[in-house]
Amino acid sequence: MTNAALQENAPLPDPYSLPLESINLSDPYLYSQNRWGDYFRRVRDEDPVHYQKESPFGPFWSITRFEDIVAVDTNHEVFSSEPFIMIGDPDDSIPVSNFISMDPPKHDEQRAAVQSVVAPRNLAAMEDLIRERIGAILDNLPVDRSFDWVSSVSMELTSQMLATIFDFPYEERHKLVYWSDMATGAPELSGGNASQEERFAALHDMVNSFGALWEQKSASRLAGNPIGFDLISLMESNEDTRDMMTRPAEFMGNLALLIVGGNDTTRNSISGSVLAMNQFPKEFDKLRANPKLIPNMVSEIIRWQTPLAHMRRVATCDTELGGKLIKKGDKVVMWYISGNRDERVIENPDQVIIDRAKARHHLSFGFGIHRCMGNRLGEMQLRITWEEILKRFDDIKVMEEPERVHSNFVFGYSSMQVKLTPKAK
Template structure:
């Protein structure tokens, strides 16, 4: 019998996590499913749940637009839509291609590898802050600050500003959660504040260039193309959300998953060569970003369903990452998984995650440091999930461990 299908209610995600049983049924029985929309102005949307179909939609931006109504599930007013449509995340080729090629140079594997020592040092600093206490909130003390510190490092933002940026990024993605935010208006105010902060960084780098990614992005590329200050500000806003939330969510969700699969934690402690494959498996299992939307630009058929021009099409990555037709034994958490064709960084195409190399580095380094310095980490209370159908996030993850001394100054 078909279950009641509702894979969009944020409260359901908060209480029960990702609705994997519903997704499993949809993949098997109705992989392109017409789903009600909580916004009464929208007749409904197509829920796409199979990996192959999501990759097809992602790689055909001429059929499925990120720009028409943006990639966000929520419907926006015309004024908000016009503002959001300027962001790279919400552009289609060829404009998206032009802007992405200009920012790509800050995110090459070579540029990211230069951050390796910084990420190690930041991870050790975070452990130093809590190691003597014997207990902590893994989200607030480890998972959340790590990517934020790294972003501050990348753009040369003073660490003193990190708390403000962190609070603003929470407001941007937490608008469904009453504890974090009460309205879309607050998210828009946070967005404007981050935008202004980026503007100050850009002005400072143009006046006094430094050896950081912000300076690199504001200088002409090999063809002489330059990001305008407005384009830089919009890019920084996107980096604050995408670069912060995804790593934070994968790290916290990954740690919780290890608590639920202690044999995999013991396996990692015994064999650190599994760190890279463990990072990939955490991203697959957690799927930090649950969904993005597209809008059909013309009538098109997908898996036997006729999608009309203007229809709302929603890609559920968390479902695709458990797709049994592509991934062997998808409901097993296996940190040694060799073939792992997950789409936790997107389904390919123009919007494949720009920060993939950075996220992999942050996760593998963080868990290397944790296995070294906190091998007996364990769950110390009830985890609390974010009320969101967008980010598969945790608000709290209480942990305990054997207290240990900070590093000596000589080891810094």
């Protein structure tokens, strides 16, 4: 297909009608048009370690099967996260660096500085707050008309919790979601449609806002006040990250990483869970009949949704995978969205089965040293959301096909019109 046709959002062709070598899994239209499933199925079956010679993001290897992805993700010595974990490379005018794009020991030092924000005692302390907030959100939803679930529920809850985790001004919380979208939405990074000018302005605003907050935390600590357990306080007070503001690329990169990590998994899993219960109504019946299945359903949804479609690595030496020679310096892309639908490991992977055995055995949080730091917080928010939904509503009807994010990295929804059926009183 020509670039002009793609720009017009023309329907994508049947992947089985294309030469295998021409299948480009980095095309963001695969995801915004929800056509990715058949494309990955063909590549998994016929060429699971797939070389893309030409793309807007340069040449790269696609790793599409579950076990191969685990092999790459757990071998950081051969498959390095440096210099970046998205398929594209950052614009030189907006340099970024963060700990997920680092190898040990620096990765370990910077991750350790913020790890305690999601320690079990902090998660336990957050549970009542999450329940209170999601309850208030759900109680204020309209029940006499359709509305956008993404903006009214998914984005609202995640912005509130991000403000708490960062101790960010609550009245400005929606900036956090916007900055997350700008951080991942550049055409050169993910095929997104954020302009360079808008993205530069947004990230500049983010750095200035958090810089002022950082200075407040520093002054408070130096005045002898107790150190908070928010992310900024933890980074500012840790010896390994205290000087991060003197390294602007790292400061910007780590802020963006933590915001994206706290936003996208929860936000798109909450939206995806509503869509799943519409596409698999018998599973919704099962859930209503037995709410104790919610924790297992949460893991199943996070697998089925796969909020971040890929992570990239770079080979540090010549190596072999799946019978293919990957050369030193080659870009290697682990497609979590494909591995989570790998029939070789997961039975009926395209189906949502809320009581699936070993539902937590999925790729959405990654493996190895870069496994998602906030996975338990994301699971907890989704669990509490559904506990509160079932108390209030008999049904959430998706009224039309949702609009999906135009990105090969963030796999999610930009809007989803729904209508609620309250429980009979």
